[in-house]
Amino acid sequence: LLFLLGIEQRSSELGLLQAIGMTPRSVRGLYLWEGLILVVLGAGAGTLLAVAYAAFMMYGLRTWWIGAIGTKFLTLSVQPVSLIVGAVISIVVAGIVVVWALRRTQHFSAKQLLQGRMxxxxxxxxxxxxxxxxxxxxxxxxxxxxxxxxxxxxxxxxxxxxxxxxxxxxxxxxxxxxxxxxxxxxxxxxxxxxxxxxxxxxxxxxxxxxxxxxxxxxxxxxxxxxxxxxxxxxxxxxxxxxxxxxTQQRPEPRSGNGGFTLVAESNLPILYDLNTDEGRAKVGLSSQNPDVEQSLQDVWIAPFRVRSGENASCLNLYQTQLPTVLGVPNDVLDKLIEEQRFTFADTPSDAPWELLREELPEGRIPVLGDMNTLMYSMHAGIGGTVDVPLMEDTAGGTLEIKGMFANSVFQGVLVMSEENFLKLFPTRAGFRYFLIDCDPENSQAVTTLLEQHLGDSGFDAEPVADRLADFLAxxxxxxxxxxxxxxxxxxxxxxxxxxxxxxxxxxxxxxxxxxxxxxxxxxxxxxxxxxxxxxxxxxxxxxxxxxxxxxxxxxxxxxxxxxxxxxxxxxxxxxxxxxxxxxxxxxxxxxxxxxxxxxxxx
Structure with a gap:
């Protein structure tokens, strides 16, 4: 825009050069070189300012926005190749504009240019x-x-x-x-x-x-x-x-919270089904207690088996090889399928949870993962594979990504069926990850009750909205x-x-x-x-x-x-x-x- 204005302002100069005998092509060539010199100088100055702006952003991430990054050990890494590519692109784009501005002058005669009529x-x-x-x-x-x-x-x-x-x-x-x-x-x-x-x-x-x-x-x-x-x-x-x-979003089945209000984890595995009176009684949640009966009424706890791994969520700045793996029991999987819980991204299936039961060639195990985890932390997508090495607690194998959650509470983990989980990790007993479906108005009472009776197992619950807020920060x-x-x-x-x-x-x-x-x-x-x-x-x-x-x-x-x-x-x-x-x-x-x-x- 500024170069176009400059050409229009100096149109009389272009007309004068043509009037004294220079060809229009030569005049445009002269101004083209002038424009390219200015473009190169501008690209150089812009590159230096871009590095300064990036350094300013790094400072902001270490100070004002540190809550989202979680570390002060963040420094600016300047790659010469990136600077050169950016400068070249800027020069090419600006050069095209310069050529276009000069080509406009060929529609005007020397007389019109001398009169400044452009x-x-x-x-x-x-x-x-x-x-x-x-x-x-x-x-x-x-x-x-x-x-x-x-x-x-x-x-x-x-x-x-x-x-x-x-x-x-x-x-x-x-x-x-x-x-x-x-x-x-x-x-x-x-x-x-x-x-x-x-x-x-x-x-x-x-x-x-x-x-x-x-x-x-x-x-x-x-x-x-x-x-x-x-x-x-x-x-x-x-x-x-x-x-x-x-935190402003209510639990909805077709969303990132899957209709769950609370998410909980425990340090020690819980061996009993917390959805039955018998299982609750084993951990001291007797149905004879009116407080327990009232607090856990219409509460569904979806348990998952856990094999701990690296943190693959957006809160981890480093690339991960094998994140935490969750195993979803068959009865929970049936309910997730029936109620169509969670939303998915780029998943070629009308019932994505069914993909966890698919038989894959060469013994590969189907898994689901959050889109942000797969794309940015693991640099993988649908059809990609994750190798599980043979270790003391695992038989080893290959995981194949069959679907991706969209902005879900499962960020940082991979999810597979319980059947495949027990084949891959046969020594992992009990459940350590829980999603709890309850009335949001009753969530505090449910949290207090479960943490009191399961405190020996290191049970810790928090709102799903808070967990998602940490991810989305x-x-x-x-x-x-x-x-x-x-x-x-x-x-x-x-x-x-x-x-x-x-x-x-x-x-x-x-x-x-x-x-x-x-x-x-x-x-x-x-x-x-x-x-x-x-x-x-x-x-x-x-x-x-x-x-x-x-x-x-x-x-x-x-x-x-x-x-x-x-x-x-x-x-x-x-x-x-x-x-x-x-x-x-x-x-x-x-x-x-x-x-x-x-x-x-x-």
Whole structure:
């Protein structure tokens, strides 16, 4: 954008070089080398700033966000290859923009370049849009409304699409994307429409209409500036809306908590079935005790066998080889299948829990694992294998990943059937991992009762929501860092818009001087410039924000959404404040234009 503005500002130089005999190709080549030199210097400076920003983020992870990382032993690792690749990509992308900006000059004669006529209106003024142009401009809005209607009418299937996202979530995101596209195309249509034939009236209405007409004078530049703001706002709002807080989510079978309220672990195995009166009596939970009877009424405890391994959750920064393995008993597995507990990601089965009973060739054992554990801690996916070495407590074998949970309480572990568990780990007796389905209002009483009677076994229970919150703290922290980077981009876009506005004022100094000459007060001229800037700024922010909120609609309506609205609106407020503050430079330039000398120059 800045290079394009620079070329337009120096168009008279290009025209002069052509007028004295240089070919247009030679002139473009001269400016191309100049642009590439600036691009290389900018890429070098940007690379150094990127390293500094990364170091700043590392400091933040060791201090402000240490609760999510859990260690202070985190240092910046700078890989020269990564820096070179990033710099080269930046140079290539910026180089393409430079070439595109210079190619625009070939459509202008030397006379036009000498006169500085390279803006949109210099070619043939406003061209009325044809019916095809209007239809293409309205296409994204039509697509957004159509897809939204189809989704709200329930015609979109609820099945998983990919990565743990349902088709409904994908549809909403597409609606938001189309709305972003439609909002920007609507601005382009508005600025190119015949609505700006002339301005009749007085006061703020006339000033506003003049501001709109000025914005349409160089439509491409105005739309490009608004695009930058809208896309930055979209990214910031979408990233912020993705934050989750499981403590606000109620137990639901088709969710990461699987409908369970509590999760518990014990140091020593518990050998009895805590769902029967006989098993409870063995550990002192007699049904004759009214407190026990009342607290454990309608409580289902799902036990799992455990073979301890490495921590493979997001709380562990290191790659793991063999995580903790859980064995789910047949009766528990039947109930999990029947009630369709938990959500799965990229799992090719309508009944994912059934995959644990599948017979695999070469004696491989089917397992399920959390998507975050498999992809980021173990660098594996569906179809991947995990070797279990022959050890004192295991017969050894190979595990094959058949499915992935989506943001579940099983993060950090692998789950297999009890039958396969006993074949692989024959010496492991009893149960040490428990998921407890109970009324959330009764969870504290259940926790106290079980910890009191099973304290000798080291029984410790906590809300599933708290366990999930610990896991998601890392994800939310990363989203916060991306939001910070997006905010920086939004501020840069704001200053870019201010640069565009200042350039527009300098280009139109003759027009503004004429307005002063025919009687408009300096304050009126300043307000016209300010309204134009405010239109583009607010249109971009509103388009990106609304589109992002629609795209993230399903998540925002869920009980686990935890959007930092306060910081978001504060950021948007700061952007508007600094945007209008920087606009004052353009206003100041507009009201200080000398009338006589400027009109003589015209």
């Amino acid at each position: 803006s949109d209106d210099s070619l043939s003024g406003h061209k009325p849009l044809g019916s095809i142009g209007r239809l293409l401009g309205m296409l994204p809005i039509v697509l957004a409304l159509t897809l939204a209607a189809i989704t709200l009418l329930g015609l979109v299937p609820k099945q998983e699409a990919f990565g743990g996202f349902s088709w409904r979530i994908v549809a909403f995101f597409l609606v938001g994307t189309f709305m972003l596209w439609g909002g920007l195309s609507s601005l382009s249509l508005l600025l190119q429409s015949e609505f700006f034939g002339g301005v009749v009236g007085r006061g703020w209405y006339a000033e506003t209409m003049l501001a709109l007409r000025n914005a349409s004078r160089n439509r491409r530049r105005s739309v490009l500036s608004t695009n930058l703001l809208a896309m930055a706002a979209f990214v910031i709002m979408a990233v912020a809306a993705g934050q989750q807080n499981p 890392v994800q939310n922290t990363y989203l916060s860092t991306f939001q910070t980077l997006g905010g920086l981009g939004l501020l840069l876009g704001t200053f870019g818009l201010a640069t565009v506005m200042l350039r527009n004022v300098l280009e139109r100094r003759g027009e503004l001087a004429l307005l002063r000459a025919v009687g408009l007060r300096p304050a009126s001229v300043g307000r016209i410039v300010l309204w134009e800037h405010a239109l583009l700024l607010l249109w971009g922010l509103a388009t990106g924000t609304i589109a992002a909120l629609v795209a993230m609609g399903p998540h925002l309506l869920s009980s686990g959404a935890d959007v930092p609205w306060g910081s978001l609106w504060m950021l948007m407020g700061l952007v508007i404040f600094f945007g209008m503050l920087t606009a004052l430079f353009a206003v100041r330039a507009a009201v200080r234009i000398p009338i006589l000398s400027t009109l003589r120059g015209e």
